[in-house]
Amino acid sequence: MNPYMVVGLLNQNFDCPPVDNGDKNPAFNHAFCLNVKEVAGNNLVVMYVNHKPKIGPDAVIGRIVLPLSEFLLHSGRAWHNLTHPDNASHVVGSVDLTITWRRRGEDDTGSTIQDTLSSLQTQIQETKNREAQNLELINQKLDGFARTLDSLRQENDQLKTSNQQLQQQVSSLSSDLHHAKHQLEEVKASSERPHAFIPIDELVLGHFDVGQNRSFSFGLPDNVPSHAKEVYLHVFVDSGFNPNMESSHPVHFRVYTRNNAAQYAALLTCHPFKQMAFSLNSDNVFLPLFGDRNIYVDASSQDHINPSVLKFRVSVLGYRA
Secondary structure: OOEEEEEEEOOEEEEOOOOOOOOOOOOOOOOOOOOOOOOOOOOEEEEEEEEOOOOOOOEEEEEEEEEHHHHHHOOEEEEEEEEEOOEEEEEEEEEEEEEOOOOOOEOOOOOEHHHHHHHHHHHHHHHHHHHHHHHHHHHHHHHHHHHHHHHHHHHHHHHHHHHHHHHHHHHHHHHHHHHHHHHHHHHHHHHHOOOOEEEEEEEEEEEEEOOOEEEEEEEOOOOOOOOOOEEEEEEEEEEOEOOOOOOOOOEEEEEEEEEOOEEEEEEEEEOOEOOOOOEEEEEEEEEEOOOOOEEEEEEEOOOOOOOOOEEEEEEEEEEEO
8 A cells, every 4th residue: 555645725735745555554754834814614624645556546545624723723743533535434544643833934933033033143153152262172182182192102112112122022932932832743743653562462353254245343352452552453365266256356355443434444355266276365454543442344346255265364463552
């Protein structure tokens, strides 16, 4: 809804711009000035609230009808009922109006223009006198500011000299700090690095027969203490004659430990054969240890291998703490 107001008295008619999307609570914020030569009881002030659609004729929402003489009684701000244009007893809303009477040549307070001009001249002269006094005070303050500024400049020069000395000291301290940090990192790295190797009697963690693709895990025994940083493993695999093989594909073994998503692995590969032959492969590897203290093995091959053809074993030989 785009409401707007129309105000009329005798042959005087005024309207205000529509309030776009004002709906039921528009704020017109508009002043109408009606010239009144005489107050007669049969003279009416009629106010309409209309809706201006985007297309088509305007529509009347409601109206307010007041005798001109009642405006004297309604001076000031008040809410006035908005009634249906065809039924004066049907109230469709209300409008907040402020009504002010002024004689020609008077301002809002009722003073004449001459009185207002005289008062303004007096105020202007008083303002000039105050400005002259203020200007004198400002000049005095400016002189004081100039003296203070000279003093601050001298202090600033002294601070610059002190700042240069401090910068030299900070640069020296920064160099010392960098050197100390480097030494600390070396000490920390040395403390975290595994040191002496401690051998133990070979302890077989487990062995298994390999099918096509399998995964295994082995927990470390108490022989390897919780403070061990690396474990020393012996990984052994042997393969033999596989008469049912159509082709000879390698078998890959991945032995690893893991820390969350990170894995640390060693790889071994062996080949089963279609003819009477065999192969051996083994390795000794160090792997880092983490909280779960498990050794993991993944075996993969393109062929399904008879368990009697290929065997795998992993053993612990020692650790570094």
